[in-house]
Amino acid sequence: MYELDGVFEPGAHSGLVQWGWDQREGEYYWLVNRLVNPDRWPVIARSEGGQPWDLFDMSTAEVVYRVVADPQFKPYTVANPPRRSFYLPYWQPFPPSPEEWEALTSPDRNP
Template sequence: MWVERVIELTGWEPLGISEDWAAVEEELGVPLPPDYKELYEAFGGGVFSECVHFMGRDEGVAFDFLAQWRVSLAVDRDSSLGSVSAVEPYAIYAPGGTGLVPWGATEWADEYFWMIDAGQPGDHSVLARADGGTWHRYAMSISEFLYRVLADPAFLPFGIARYGLDATFEPASGADA
């Protein structure tokens, strides 16, 4: 339902991308949110409204959520950097554990993650923070969160509709931007 709303809002023609989700989920050790897969299959990775980055698969490192997760996990586990996590008080998800996986960001340094708990597969809360500040937890799907960011001016602090930006989508086109 929410994926269709994002498609209608942007006037996008779904791409019908095929992905080997079994391989991705095997690496993570948990199933991905079904609506994330639907969003990716419809849009691929790219930018909504010229400012909201949506990470997909294989669109270059900047738009590949798996590549971003691997880098974040390596940094989170690097003892030479100390014991502080970039996502305090959380940690980046490690297979079999509990933690965050990035799936989006904005030009204004907002960050979007889903919380994965290997002990509770299928529960994918959205966690977001504005410009490195306070964390906000949403018991909603990624597609509902994205729709509200794009269309709901009262969805604070993340709604961009209050800025009068058109709801558009620009695919990453394989760029390493």
Template sequence: MSRVQQLLDTVGRQSEQVQVEWQAVEAELGTALPADFKEFCEAFGRGEFNGFLYVYTSKGGTHLEVLDNLRKLRRALESWPDAESVYEPYRIFEPGQGGLLRWGGAAAEGYAYYWLVTEEAPENWPIVARTDDTEEWHQYEMSVSEFVYRMITDTEFKPFSCASYSPVPHYESYSDAEPGSLE
């Protein structure tokens, strides 16, 4: 059983079967993405876990929120280049150079989750995360789906666990919402 299927089972969901044009998305991004993440996006679509964790996924086609977020961040850094110091000792992802590529977060709490893109195969990119811009970075050698699973089920997965205040793991798909309510 894949980690994504384990996560679907844990939250009692069936795959959304979102169709993403990965070749076009990865060409625009300038890098391949981990297979686990692509499976995750296709299975979950847009939504959030435990009312807390939001993963930058896709509504299908050539849309990917990872790419949307990267564009916004680059525009902000063009206006305020000194703000990049917030990411030290890392830098923001650039094709061919590696760096931080954000895949999720918990906006209300300030938590941020990234891959550290390296020359390694995407499946080997570590996850780096922190609870806010002033905190230390934490590094994990695991996939996005394993990280999410640990966050929503493991009370000892500190400082990122949300299992203690939401003991029944759940996922709210934005496609379950009333049409037009989120746009």
């Protein structure tokens, strides 16, 4: 877990710049430091608002890859479980229950 300097502002020495978020309410930031080359800025993330921050000493590209493709990259991964996409006509109500949502997005569902 990591303590933050706050949001980066012009003229500041360091701070946070948000560059992404995901479907599971994950937030992704660079920890900006003017004395460090931008391609070396670490990634800071938290899985939900108010949760403790995690510091990743890896490139942004590696963080994105692991979020998308690595089921072990918890709690940030969106790779596990893989869900099927589906289409609903504009007039059809959104699935009202978690059970219906699971049935529609199940990887075992026949297309």
